[in-house]
Amino acid sequence: MHLAIDPAWYGAFDDLQEAVWVVDADARSIVFANLAAGRLLGLPREQLLGAAVERFAATPQDQAFWADTRLVVADGIESLSAVLRADGELLPVMRRVTPLAMAPGLGAMLVTMVDCSEHQRAEHELERLLSELRATLDSVADGILVCGLDGRIRAFNQRLVRIWNIPQSLLLKRDDASLHAFLAGRVQDSVAYHAQLAQMQEDPRAPTRDVLQLQGGQIVERRSVPQLSHGSVTGRVFSFRDITEEAQSETALRMAAVAFEASPYAIFFTDARRMLTQVNPMFERLTGLPMAQLLGRCVESLFSPLGSDWTEQIELAWQSTGVWNGELSLTRDSEAPCAVQLAWVVLRGADGTPEQSIGFVRDLTQQHAARKRIDELAYHDVLTGLPNRLQLSQRVESALRAARPGSAGFAILELDLDRFKVINDSLGHAFGDRVLRLVAARLQICLRQIDMLCRLGGDEFVVYLHASDRATAEHVARRMLQEMQQPFALDGISFSIQVSMGISLFPQDGRLLDELIKHADTAMYRVKERGRGNFGFYQPEMNANLLARMQLEHAMRQALGRNDMQVHFQPQIDTASGAIVAAEALLRWTDDELGPISPATFIPIAEDTGYIITLGAWVLEQSVKEAARWMRGGHSLVVSVNVSALELRQPDFVERIARVLQEAQLPAQLLELELTESMLLQDAEEAAQRLQALAELGIALAIDDFGTGYSSLAYLKNLPIHKLKIDQSFVRGLPDDEGDRAIVSAIIHLGQALKLNVVAEGVETEAQRASLQTLQCSHYQGYLCSAAMAPADFAHWLSGQRPAVLEAD
Numbered sequence: 001m002h003l004a005i006d007p008a009w010y011g012a013f014d015d016l017q018e019a020v021w022v023v024d025a026d027a028r029s030i031v032f033a034n035l036a037a038g039r040l041l042g043l044p045r046e047q048l049l050g051a052a053v054e055r056f057a058a059t060p061q062d063q064a065f066w067a068d069t070r071l072v073v074a075d076g077i078e079s080l081s082a083v084l085r086a087d088g089e090l091l092p093v094m095r096r097v098t099p100l101a102m103a104p105g106l107g108a109m110l111v112t113m114v115d116c117s118e119h120q121r122a123e124h125e126l127e128r129l130l131s132e133l134r135a136t137l138d139s140v141a142d143g144i145l146v147c148g149l150d151g152r153i154r155a156f157n158q159r160l161v162r163i164w165n166i167p168q169s170l171l172l173k174r175d176d177a178s179l180h181a182f183l184a185g186r187v188q189d190s191v192a193y194h195a196q197l198a199q200m201q202e203d204p205r206a207p208t209r210d211v212l213q214l215q216g217g218q219i220v221e222r223r224s225v226p227q228l229s230h231g232s233v234t235g236r237v238f239s240f241r242d243i244t245e246e247a248q249s250e251t252a253l254r255m256a257a258v259a260f261e262a263s264p265y266a267i268f269f270t271d272a273r274r275m276l277t278q279v280n281p282m283f284e285r286l287t288g289l290p291m292a293q294l295l296g297r298c299v300e301s302l303f304s305p306l307g308s309d310w311t312e313q314i315e316l317a318w319q320s321t322g323v324w325n326g327e328l329s330l331t332r333d334s335e336a337p338c339a340v341q342l343a344w345v346v347l348r349g350a351d352g353t354p355e356q357s358i359g360f361v362r363d364l365t366q367q368h369a370a371r372k373r374i375d376e377l378a379y380h381d382v383l384t385g386l387p388n389r390l391q392l393s394q395r396v397e398s399a400l401r402a403a404r405p406g407s408a409g410f411a412i413l414e415l416d417l418d419r420f421k422v423i424n425d426s427l428g429h430a431f432g433d434r435v436l437r438l439v440a441a442r443l444q445i446c447l448r449q450i451d452m453l454c455r456l457g458g459d460e461f462v463v464y465l466h467a468s469d470r471a472t473a474e475h476v477a478r479r480m481l482q483e484m485q486q487p488f489a490l491d492g493i494s495f496s497i498q499v500s501m502g503i504s505l506f507p508q509d510g511r512l513l514d515e516l517i518k519h520a521d522t523a524m525y526r527v528k529e530r531g532r533g534n535f536g537f538y539q540p541e542m543n544a545n546l547l548a549r550m551q552l553e554h555a556m557r558q559a560l561g562r563n564d565m566q567v568h569f570q571p572q573i574d575t576a577s578g579a580i581v582a583a584e585a586l587l588r589w590t591d592d593e594l595g596p597i598s599p600a601t602f603i604p605i606a607e608d609t610g611y612i613i614t615l616g617a618w619v620l621e622q623s624v625k626e627a628a629r630w631m632r633g634g635h636s637l638v639v640s641v642n643v644s645a646l647e648l649r650q651p652d653f654v655e656r657i658a659r660v661l662q663e664a665q666l667p668a669q670l671l672e673l674e675l676t677e678s679m680l681l682q683d684a685e686e687a688a689q690r691l692q693a694l695a696e697l698g699i700a701l702a703i704d705d706f707g708t709g710y711s712s713l714a715y716l717k718n719l720p721i722h723k724l725k726i727d728q729s730f731v732r733g734l735p736d737d738e739g740d741r742a743i744v745s746a747i748i749h750l751g752q753a754l755k756l757n758v759v760a761e762g763v764e765t766e767a768q769r770a771s772l773q774t775l776q777c778s779h780y781q782g783y784l785c786s787a788a789m790a791p792a793d794f795a796h797w798l799s800g801q802r803p804a805v806l807e808a809d
């Protein structure tokens with residue numbers, strides 16, 4: 001039995017757009033088809049009826065499907081399939097096959113089909129567009145990230161993965177939140193990063209641009225634009241560009257520009273023809289020309305004078321090393337040319353031809369001045385401008401090289417200013433320096449141009465007398481002494497300076513400069529020993545004296561330990577009453593071999609070597625102990641102890657004296673210290689403080705040898721001085737020498753005015769004492785009364801004296 005369809009159905013299905021068949025399941029033939037089915041298959045409906053359904057099966061799978069429809073009959077199926085149209089075209093269709101229960105034993109299937117060809121074409125088009133879009137995304141140089149408004153990631157490209165270095169594992173995870181967190185974690189300033197995102201959310205339509213610094217130094221430019229769909233914002237498209245290199249080279253360019261502008265080097269650029277194309281401010285300053293006048297000028301025209309082959313030199317240098325380096329003279333607008341160092345570098349194009357050049361110019365003016373100054377310093381004495389020892393030695397060396405047997409020799413004169421230290425100490429070092437310059441000028445005029453006057457330092461000068469024998473040297477020495485006899489005047493102060501000179505002759509006194517200087521020095525010391533202000537020639541036996549001085553120093557250092565020294569005491573007497581008022585402690589040394597040695601001989605050696613500190617401390621101790629003994633014996637007598645400059649400068653000087661007094665139980669009022677004027681003027685401020693401290697202890701202070709120094713009375717007035725001791729050189733001429741009398745009288749009056757005791761030293765005759773009494777000098781000291789006595793003799797002598805009365809201040 002065959003399935004027959006009632007034609008009444010036709011009207012019901014013909015209005016449908018879908019193609020509809022009813023298929024006889026057993027015969028697999030079409031028993032019903034609507035109009036849409038005819039249109040779909042390109043056949044009139046009539047030709048469809050009774051047609052085998054396999055005829056329209058387009059694929060082997062479809063053939064198989066229609067061959068066994070039992071399953072279909074059972075369940076029904078909807079699938080994308082294709083039908084073979086009458087014109088042979090394969091038409092994609094969405095087919096639904098549903099079993100129909102028509103009548104018992106009759107199997108039928110309702111087949112509906114919708115033409116999918118448009119839909120499929122659209123899908124294919126979409127796919128093509130999508131793959132094109134993906135290819136485009138992946139081909140752009142920027143990293144792209146497309147996010148929905150909710151932050152969901154819609155798309156990104158591979159470049160984004162590379163720029164951000166997104167790990168593969170994270171990509172596989174396909175977790176948007178993790179990816180966003182990763183991106184935020186990679187930027188250096190994640191706070192700013194999030195703030196920017198929040199801002200974007202607030203204003204979703206605004207395009208943005210910012211620069212992100214990633215961990216590790218990478219710099220990324222982020223741009224974003226809103227993603228629009230039908231005029232509404234649906235998300236945001238981010239693009240990321242790695243601008244690390246760009247930023248770095250931009251920074252480098254900016255730095256280069258700053259360096260160019262602010263460089264201490266004058267810098268210029270030229271074109272291939274060496275015409276200036278750019279200069280920096282330093283170049284303008286150095287040349288004194290504004291940029292407008294420089295640009296377009298040929299570099300060579302700025303430097304002069306140059307050798308004619310300079311251009312060739314440049315070419316050669318550029319060919320071999322690419323840079324020409326050298327010293328030149330730069331012409332300047334309204335100033336004298338200046339020396340410069342030019343480093344001129346060629347910049348070549350890709351083909352190797354010079355295209356530009358760059359020059360670095362350094363002003364050498366200061367360097368040249370410094371070099372000149374260094375030369376001056378190396379060969380000259382800074383204070384006087386005279387040649388120094390180095391120049392002298394070069395001069396003498398050339399004289400030694402030129403020396404031939406029988407040719408004229410030369411002389412070396414060593415000069416030392418006598419008592420220059422007193423000027424320095426009393427009038428200050430600045431004044432002393434000016435005196436040295438005056439002395440240098442005076443000495444210089446006594447010499448020929450061919451001779452050389454040098455300053456070795458301090459007040460020590462050396463003269464090289466070219467081609468000079470003994471007679472010439474003597475002549476020059478006399479001239480210098482004469483010249484120095486003229487008084488000097490500075491700042492309204494008149495003074496005279498003596499020099500002592502020692503002379504050695506080449507070749508007889510030495511063949512080397514050092515030897516000649518040493519011998520001239522020895523000769524000079526001999527002159528000083530003999531009274532200064534003169535000259536003397538070196539004699540070989542003089543060296544023996546130096547040796548003697550060394551032996552004396554050695555013996556002196558042994559003397560204390562051997563009990564070869566003793567402190568003697570010389571009384572100081574009231575001029576009017578003859579009563580003893582004080583005693584001066586004077587050191588005495590008798591050596592087993594050398595016999596008695598005067599303190600005038602060994603004290604200066606002790607001062608020179610620093611041994612005076614040991615000696616002075618011992619003398620003080622002995623003197624204080626002795627005075628304590630006198631006191632205990634009923635004679636409260638002031639003991640006066642000489643102090644050297646070095647001792648006063650000892651930091652613990654005051655404390656040490658206080659300790660000695662304390663140990664000996666001697667009241668400070670019974671101790672007096674004798675200081676010289678010049679000592680007080682060295683480190684005047686410190687000395688004044690020490691004296692004040694001593695005075696506060698109750699110790700009296702006397703100025704020894706008063707009148708021989710250059711004390712400033714204003715300064716002395718402020719010191720806690722109790723006594724002036726008139727130097728014996730002024731006393732010697734009393735009573736007859738008017739000059740001495742006037743000086744002594746002036747000192748006495750000064751003492752009276754300042755309420756000081758005045759002691760005249762070295763009084764040997766009654767006439768001197770009487771004269772002093774007439775002049776109202778309160779005290780005297782000298783052989784007239786007694787020389788200094790050993791302690792026992794003094795004690796014995798003292799016992800026969802009236803008990804002393806403490807001196808009033």
Ligand SMILES: Nc1nc2c(ncn2[C@@H]2O[C@H](COP(=O)(O)O[C@H]3[C@@H](O)[C@H](n4cnc5c(=O)[nH]c(N)nc54)O[C@@H]3COP(=O)(O)O)[C@@H](O)[C@H]2O)c(=O)[nH]1
Nearest residue numbers: 586587599600603619642643644762763764781782783784
């Ligand atoms: N720092 C120290 N200096 C000391 C010390 N002991 C001595 N001296 C100083 O040595 C210089 C020489 O001293 P001296 O040979 O002892 O001569 C002194 C007197 O003996 C001497 N004098 C005394 N009366 C007469 C005299 O009538 N005629 C004469 N021709 N000479 C005499 O004069 C010197 C006095 O010295 P002073 O009062 O100090 O000026 C000398 O500078 C001593 O200061 C010491 O322990 N420490």
